[in-house]
Amino acid sequence: MTRTRMTTVLLPILVVLGSMAVLLLLAGTNPWDPVRTIVEGSIGWPPFEGGSGRKVGDTFMLWVPIALASAGLIVTFNAGMWNIGIEGQIIMGAIAAAFVAREVSVSRPLLILLAILAGAAGGMLWGLLVGVLRTAGGVNEIFGGLGLDFVALSITTYLIIGPWARSGVASTSGTNPFPDDALLPSLGGSKLSPLAIAIAVVALLGVWMLFRGTLYGLKLKAVGRNRPSSFLMGIPTNRYLLGSFMICGALAGLAGTSQAIGFHHKLIPAISGNFGFLAILVVLLARFQPVWVAPISFFFAMIAVGSPGLSLRLDLHGSLGGVLQGVLVLSAMLGLGWAAYLARRRATAAAESSNE
Amino acid sequence: MRKSRKRWLPILGVILAFALVAAACGDDDAGGDAPEDFKIGIVLVGPGNDRGYSQAHLEGAQYAVEQLGLSVEDDLLVLEFANTSDTPGxxxxGTAQDMIDLGADLIIFSSDDMRDGVFEAAEQLPEFPIIWVSGDSAWSDGKDFQADKANLANVWGQMIFGKMIAGCAAALETETGEIAYMGPLTxxxxxxxxNSAYLGAQYCWENFRDEPADLGFAVTFIGFWFEIPxxxxxxxxxxxxxIDGGADVTLSGIDANTALIRSGQRADAGEAVKAVPYDFIGACEEAPDICLGVPYFNWGPAYLDAARAVIDGSFSNTWSWVEPNWDDINDLDNSVVGFFQGEGLSADNAASLDTFIAGLADGSINLYEGPLNWQDGSQFLGDGETATDFQIWYSEQCVEGIVGVCSLNVFG
Known part of the structure; x- marks a missing residue:
């Protein structure tokens, strides 16, 4: 690991842990207790030995959408696009998968395959829409994406209390659970789906490969670094931007699919779990490196699953996990700023030494 | 004199011994009969200090634990915000398993919204006693009977009476003749x-007010038990x-106390508005001057009964739709449903309300007696027909006279 990467990846984590320790000490709590509680409540204590397989399964199944969304964002970020609309792309993927799960009657393997493909397609089309607004309409992808997030959420709510409402009920608590045949196959007694894990791993590997060993990835990076120059060099920049949104959208759609037919087993308004926004933080922390996305995503999945235990075991508010994430955002920004400062200082020093 | 004192000593000893035995028996009667390591877990959909639904459940569980002679701090496990909006993971x-790991002997899931998760938990922990509040999964004559879940019981209070009283209070106090009801989901x-609130309001409007004009009663459902932005x-x-539409009394049906708080703000600005909150006995404290009263749940006695059933091994998958204690609906040791009269209710109207409550108690007032139509004009109850528990529990529509969308599909 280079010194810069050490600074940008490890410093924020150290800062957040230090900040949390101070906060907890001020609250009169031993800082170690919440850490152990979160670990114990997610992967057991000792890790992967104690605790229930059910919680470990939940943790992995929340790792899947965070990792998939993060993998997608690496693509758009490398293309120079802030795809804030990823939340909507997760939601539309979940809706498309839910449609197949509810409405299609075929054999189980085919049904699951169709749901996965539909989820990817749903997210991809929603991502493409952001891209079209950006390239054809001149709408900044941040504003277009945010707007489409709200549209996607409204569509979910409409479906849940409208056409897909439970019998006799119009409630935003969610649809009826999907038929068992439409659920991702899982290991006994837990929600852990090897298929979902495999999809996330393949996605991360694919994105890593894209930027390590393909011309397409190289051109995408070029577009992200300097669009006018790339255009002058003959790269069809708009087509590459649209491609990045489609790839990201498809991966986000798969994240939504995992949420719908792998974790919640129904469509709920909060189906995205805000994991799209969380993935932005993951990617910033990982400095756009797929290799780092996997463990950082897992760290956040542990917080999501383990946080409720804070209230049960330590009488601390469960939202402490959210505070942890919030501090981490600030720390990530600090790490990035610090890295930029070091880079500038090195460049200045190098320039001065060359002048001498 | 000295001799006389000696003669009284044995008698004093017998009295002391009797007093000790009586004190010990008294403890048993009060419920201090739980094993030392007995614990109750309760899962709340919202915060435990919401002055509404979740706080009512929390205080009920605290009551049960205290009556069992246990410690609220050590023997009550509480999880708040158990909903996917606040807690995505x-x-x-998993929560049930956590509570069991921490020693829980009984787990109470307090919300209708938890249905799917509760079923899953009951299936995965078939030997563990679980209560799902407000459900009908244990009602053998119900539409959703889950015969295979022998460890899952339901409990619910007959809040229909609380709402009738609330509706009556609103009808007694309205000046504009327009009452509004803020519902959660349909x-x-x-x-x-x-329906119960409307029937109570209509009865009191006709029998105590003798107004020539029709009573207006509108309902709007917000979509969930509490606000999700x-x-x-x-x-x-x-x-x-x-309020802008002319209603001067708002009844709340949601978990949070927003109706009373917002009405209080409008009242502070000089408007003549009042409100009836819901769920929690202390809800009126948020705006006492304009609070007509609150129909509240008093879960303590029901939770105590359930805990005792677990302790003595008689817990089973029963469905309990518990009546108020009609001798005194505000008897906190015996009535699961009550109505706390607020300061916003005038003395005359309080007396009328007492008369109405007495009529409900002795059965002389039965608001679920026909003729009664559904909102779409179809017949609910024929002339003189009395509704069964089944008909009331599964209210497929609002009744005629209520204005607002109550249908299954809010988009019509």
Whole structure:
């Protein structure tokens, strides 16, 4: 690991842990207790030995959408696009998968395959829409994406209390659970789906490969670094931007699919779990490196699953996990700023030494 | 004199011994009969200090623990915000497992919204006693009987009476003749409660007010038990709409106390508006001057009964729709449903309300007696027909006279 990467990846984590320790000490709590509680409540204590397989399964199944969304964002970020609309792309993927799960009657393997493909397609089309607004309409992808997030959420709510409402009920608590045949196959007694894990791993590997060993990835990076120059060099920049949104959208759609037919087993308004926004933080922390996305995503999945235990075991508010994430955002920004400062200082020093 | 004192000593000893035995028996009667390591877990959908639904459940569980001679701090496990909006990684079976790991002997899931997770937990922990509040999974004559879940019981209070009283209070106090009801989501339970409030209001309007004009009664459902920004309607705006539309009394059917708080703000600004909150006995404290009273749940006695059933091994998958204690609906040791009269109710109207409650208690007033139509004009109850528990529990529509969308599909 280079010194810069050490600074940008490890410093924020150290800062957040230090900040949390101070906060907890001020609250009169031993800082170690919440850490152990979160670990114990997610992967057991000792890790992967104690605790229930059910919680470990939940943790992995929340790792899947965070990792998939993060993998997608690496693509758009490398293309120079802030795809804030990823939340909507997760939601539309979940809706498309839910449609197949509810409405299609075929054999189980085919049904699951169709749901996965539909989820990817749903997210991809929603991502493409952001891209079209950006390239054809001149709408900044941040504003277009945010707007489409709200549209996607409204569509979910409409479906849940409208056409897909439970019998006799119009409630935003969610649809009826999907038929068992439409659920991702899982290991006994837990929600852990090897298929979902495999999809996330393949996605991360694919994105890593894209930027390590393909011309397409190289051109995408070029577009992200300097669009006018790339255009002058003959790269069809708009087509590459649209491609990045489609790839990201498809991966986000798969994240939504995992949420719908792998974790919640129904469509709920909060189906995205805000994991799209969380993935932005993951990617910033990982400095756009797929290799780092996997463990950082897992760290956040542990917080999501383990946080409720804070209230049960330590009488601390469960939202402490959210505070942890919030501090981490600030720390990530600090790490990035610090890295930029070091880079500038090195460049200045190098320039001065060359002048001498 | 010395001799006389000696003669009394044995008698004093017998009295002391008797007193000790009586004190010990008295403890048993008070319920201090739980094993030392007995624990209750309760899962709340919202915060435990919401002055509404969740706080009522929390205080009920605290009452049960105290009556069992246990410690609220050590023997009551509480999880708040158990909903997917606030806690995206939440898994109710996982929560149940956590509570069991911490020593829970009984787990109470307090919300209708937890249905799917509760079923999953009950299936995965078939030997463990679980209560799902407000459900009908253990009602053998119900539509959703789950015979295979022998460890899952339901408990619910007959809040229909609380809502009738609330509706009556509103009708007694309204000056404009327009009452509004802010509902949560639409299902059988919420329609049942809106219908009960309307029937109570209509009865008191006709029998105590003798007004020539018809009573207006509007309902708006926000979409969930509490506000979820961007998903549900905003309760503050709903109350504003009610008041701006002419309603001067707002009844609340949601978990939070927004109706009373917002009405209180409008009253502070000089408007003649009042409100009836819901769920929690102390809800009126948020705006006492304009609070007509609150129909509340007093879960303590029901939870105590359930805990005792677990302790003595008699817990089973029963469905309990518990009546108020008609001898005194505000007897906190015996009545699961009550009505606390607020300062906003005039003395005369309080007396009328007492008369109404007495009529409900002795059965001389039965508001679920026909003729009664559904909102779409179809017949609910024929002339003289009395509704069964089944008909009331599964209220498929609002009744005729209520204005607002109560249908299954809010988009019509």
């Amino acid at each position: 939440l898994s109710l079976p 299902n059988d339970e919420t329609r049942r409660l809106v 961007g998903v549900t309607l905003d309760p503050v705006l709903v109350v504003n709409d009610f």
